[in-house]
Structure formats: C-alpha cells, structure tokens
Amino acid sequence: MARILVTGGAGYIGAHGCKALRAAGHEPIVFDNFRTGWRDAVKFGEMIEGDLLDLDALKAAFAQAKPEAVMHFAALSNVGESMADPELYWRNNVGGSLNLLTAMRDAGVGSIVFSSTAATYGEPDEDPITETARQAPINPYGASKLAVEKMLDDFEKAHGIRSIAFRYFNVAGADPERQVGEHHVPETHLVPNVLDSVAGARDALTINGTDYPTPDGTCIRDYVHVMDLVDAHVLGTEWLLAGKESLRLNLGTGSGFSVREVVDAASEVVGETVPMNYGPRRPGDPARLVCDGTRAREVLGWSPERSVMAQMIGDAWAWRQTGRYSR
Ligand SMILES: NC(=O)c1ccc[n+]([C@@H]2O[C@H](COP(=O)([O-])OP(=O)(O)OC[C@H]3O[C@@H](n4cnc5c(N)ncnc54)[C@H](O)[C@@H]3O)[C@@H](O)[C@H]2O)c1
C-alpha cells in the first residue's frame, strides 16, 4: 500500500484514478483547486484544497500527505480555450507542473505519473501512431503538455525523479458503479455531447465537419474507457515504486471510430435517435488519430478490456441518468 498525491483528483479522470488506486489497496490524497473539478467527486480518500500555482501550498501538501508518488492529472484541457488564451495554459499547465516538480524535489518524492496527450503529436506523421512519432503540437494545450514531458526529462537527469507520461487518446465512459463520471462545463467531448442531445439537455449534436478524407467524411478517433485508462495509471505507479525506469506510453486501443459511428452506436445503446445537424470543421481537428498501443500492453501488461464502444457509451449513459455531480 502506498500514499499517492493525486493532483486533479476532483476531475473526470482523476476521480476514476482515485477509485482505481483505492481498489488496488493504495491511499489517494487529492490536491485540487476545483477550477473544473467537483467536490462530490472526492470519494476515495483525503482531500487538500490548493492550487498548483501556489508553491507554498504545494509544499505544505507534501508535508501533510507524505506521499510516496504523485499522479498528476491537474491541468486545463480545452483546446479552443488554449488557442484564445495561451497565457492561461502555459501558466497553469507548465507553471503548475514546474511547481509540482519543485515540491517533489524538495520533499524527496521520486515518482510521478503524468497525463500527457495525443495532442502532443499534432498532425501525426504515422498511422497508427507509435510513441516515437514526431511530436509537433498544433495548439497551446498540446504544446504545454509536451513542455511538461521535457521538464520531466530534465528533472530526472538533475534530480533522479522518474516518470511515466501517458499519452491519452480519447477518454470516454464512466465508472460502471456510477460513483464518478464525466461532467465538464462547458462540455466539448463527443460522447457526453451525444448523450446530452439524446437527453434533451442541449440542442441537436453538431457534427463538426463531414468532408474529411475518411470513409464517411467525419473524424476518426481512438476511444479508451476511463476505467481501463486509470488501471494503466495504477500499473504505472507500481512500476515506478518498484524502482523501474521512466516510460512514455500511448494509451488507446488501436481501433478508430468515426464521429458518425459513435453517434450510431449511441442510438443503438440508448434506443433513441440522436438529434443532430452538420456544421463546419472545428479548427485544429486532425482527420484521424489512432494509436499503436502495443507498448503499454507489452511493458506494463495493460489490457484495456472495457474499451468497447457500446460499453463506454452505456456506462456514460448510466452515469448521466443517475449520478451527476452538483457544485
Ligand atoms: N479527457 C480527455 O479525453 C483527455 C485526453 C488527453 C489528456 N487528458 C488530460 O488528462 C487530465 C485530466 O483530464 P480531465 O478530463 O479529467 O479534466 P478535468 O478538467 O475534469 O480535471 C482536471 C482537474 O484538475 C484541476 N486543476 C486544474 N488546474 C489546477 C491547478 N492549477 N491546481 C489544482 N488543481 C487544478 C481541476 O479543478 C480538475 O479537478 C488533464 O491533464 C488532461 O489534459 C484528458
């Protein structure tokens, strides 16, 4: 059993991470400023309210929590917002991570699992994308995540802090037991937007572009169930705690689904037609992002068993019907 400081543990993926840590016998301690997170999402251990931009608060959190490792989910992650306000993204995501690594160095904590993203690849030059593909982000969000990957490299060389950067593809679904789930305000992700449209909580879903060079003209993505994704984080944390080397790993299934295929799957799961219309392309959307996820399976023994489209949509729908948070 290990004590793990979980930054962003009140957010979508971080809350599932806490559940997975607890299920594996570890003790998550959430560090979050609730900017996009939810107090109701903190269910699996202690919580320290604080901001990554406040180095003193972070140092105090390390003194209080005495963690053996860190899971670092906290970030802002809205691509459109990052284009409009890059300063916010560089300050929060890069400045916040710099403070975190500084506090880790000072507290003598030598293991961190970091949420990176397929957005670090930009317009990929490989299909499917392996970890050695060129990283050339096309928006400030992706650039901020790539900068943190480089910061991790430098802190390892200078201070021996070992890290795993997981490059997530499209995360979807929810805890099947409905304790935690996805709730962003505003929501930009496809699956919750589809379900909000079915539930009448928003106007018809707008499909962003139908003229991409894909079989049905809509963008193709690689969707991974959030519970599978956080299982990889537990395996990664245990890997580092066992003294093993730093890793950079994609997390995805290797299967691509178009926007239309996701909509059709949702209609089938929910048993209703998804109200939808067609809009222009969303700036910055690559046509196709599909992962070569072989390495995570081989190195960590990760097996994403729940990342089946019908299951991801079904779990997200069940959570939407009964579980959502309120502020
Ligand atoms: N959702 C996806 O599909 C996806 C894909 C790739 C990468 N990621 C990455 O995964 C991580 C989690 O994403 P999510 O969808 O759960 O986002 P989220 O917005 O639901 O959660 C982020 C959490 O971090 C907290 N936070 C942000 N800035 C903070 C700060 N300065 N100090 C303290 N807490 C702060 C927020 O309050 C929130 O609870 C992010 O780093 C994101 O970039 C997500």
Ligand SMILES: O=c1ccn([C@@H]2O[C@H](COP(=O)(O)OP(=O)(O)O[C@H]3O[C@H](CO)[C@H](O)[C@H](O)[C@H]3O)[C@@H](O)[C@H]2O)c(=O)[nH]1
């Ligand atoms: O209402 C919507 C919402 C989305 N889409 C489309 O659905 C696809 C998936 O969009 P998401 O917003 O769900 O996901 P992204 O692929 O844009 O982004 C995800 O993957 C990125 C990496 O490429 C980042 O990591 C980001 O944080 C993560 O959410 C895109 O073609 C998007 O344009 C729609 O057509 N309508």
